[in-house]
Amino acid sequence: MTSLQNLLIAGFLTTSALIGTTLLHLLRDRRQWRMLRDDPSLVPAAVEEAARHDTAIQAFRRTTTGPVTLAGTKLPAGATVLVAFGAANRDEERYERADEFDITRPGNRHHLAFGHGPHGCPGSRLAREQLRLTLELFTRRLPELRLDEDRPSPRMRPTLIHRSPQDLYVTW
Structure with a gap:
């Protein structure tokens, strides 16, 4: 039950x-946004760039x-380390x-946004698919979607590990 709860x-x-x-x-x-809206074939690349550039974890x-x-x-056995793979996704030696943030970045599938190997995210395929569907739907149904300039600028949650906008006000 705990594993299922954690996954959900x-x-x-x-x-x-x-x-x-x-979206931010x-x-x-x-x-x-206009490139993506006008050329839906860019959606898969946008998904990978979003995950690489500013992953949720x-x-x-x-x-x-x-x-x-x-x-x-040198670290002994039992030492706790913080593996900052979000920083690895910004490595200048790996990514020009x-x-x-560039949705036209070539060869962008090998980032660490979803971990790697035995520590890879079991839901990475589902997350990619949900983001892909969301982008396809929003660009098709809300092509003039934009940040609401009458609301405060979006702020990111003030946490070290989990990254997301605290609020995201949009209009169309």
Whole structure:
């Protein structure tokens, strides 16, 4: 029961956060919103760029299972580390213009937004599909969607690990 509960909660919170953050980035950059609206074939690339650029879960705590050296620092077995894979997705050695949100970025499927290997997110395919469907629906049904300028600018939740807009006011 606990595993099912974790999957349902994690799947809802992270996917809704990813949808909100993706819309925020697209609506802040009207050029990219228009590109996506005018060319639905860009939606899969937009999904991957959104996950890479500003994933809903930025880091996880892990415990070393044996002595290990990370970036020159020796850690004993049982040490708690914060793996900030959100930062890895902004690595300039891996991604050109890594801090820019760009839905036309080529070869963008190999980011760490959903973890990797045995620590990979079991719901990553579902999250991608939900974001894809949302973007297709919004660009088709609400092509003039935009941030509501009469409301406060969106603020991100003030947490270290879970990232999403606190509020996202839009109009069309």
